[in-house]
Amino acid sequence: MSFERILVPIDYSPNSRRALELALKISGPSGVDAVHVWDRPSYVGGELMVAHADGSRRSLSELILENAEREMTDFLHDLPVPEGKSLRHRLIPGDPVTALLDQVAEHGYDLLVVGTHGRSGMTRLLLGSVTEKLIRLSPVPVLIVPAAPG
Numbered sequence: 001m002s003f004e005r006i007l008v009p010i011d012y013s014p015n016s017r018r019a020l021e022l023a024l025k026i027s028g029p030s031g032v033d034a035v036h037v038w039d040r041p042s043y044v045g046g047e048l049m050v051a052h053a054d055g056s057r058r059s060l061s062e063l064i065l066e067n068a069e070r071e072m073t074d075f076l077h078d079l080p081v082p083e084g085k086s087l088r089h090r091l092i093p094g095d096p097v098t099a100l101l102d103q104v105a106e107h108g109y110d111l112l113v114v115g116t117h118g119r120s121g122m123t124r125l126l127l128g129s130v131t132e133k134l135i136r137l138s139p140v141p142v143l144i145v146p147a148a149p150g
Helices: 014-026 060-076 096-107 121-127 130-137
Strands: 006-009 032-038 049-051 057-059 087-093 111-115 142-145
Touching (some): 006 096, 014 032, 014 111, 014 142, 032 096, 057 060, 060 087, 087 096, 111 130, 130 142
Parallel strands (some): 006 032, 006 111, 032 087
Antiparallel strands (some): 049 057
């Protein structure tokens, strides 16, 4: 069995790389979309500007997006894509759970493949879990890829 449209949320960790590699193995010809959800910190206004040494000024949001694009390029640089499979990537702004569920609805994905950090107990309780929320709220199946043993 293969899935036609697979979405893989990426946080540039080894766990999300494992999820992406698995998604590429099980995907159909439509392939896989790797998505990184980025957002500026809520306490930083969109109007905050950063001055460069050359005198130019840019918004903090632009710098965050640039950094996320560079990290995505580095993350995907040496990823082996199996013959006959395709891999697309993009960056989207917003709250991760909301943005990912919007992507599922908008692009017709039939599977989410998510790497997990394996947090439990108090850490999970205090931080919340994007993966846990996706499992509860996703209209499509969610395949969880655990962290590598050891």
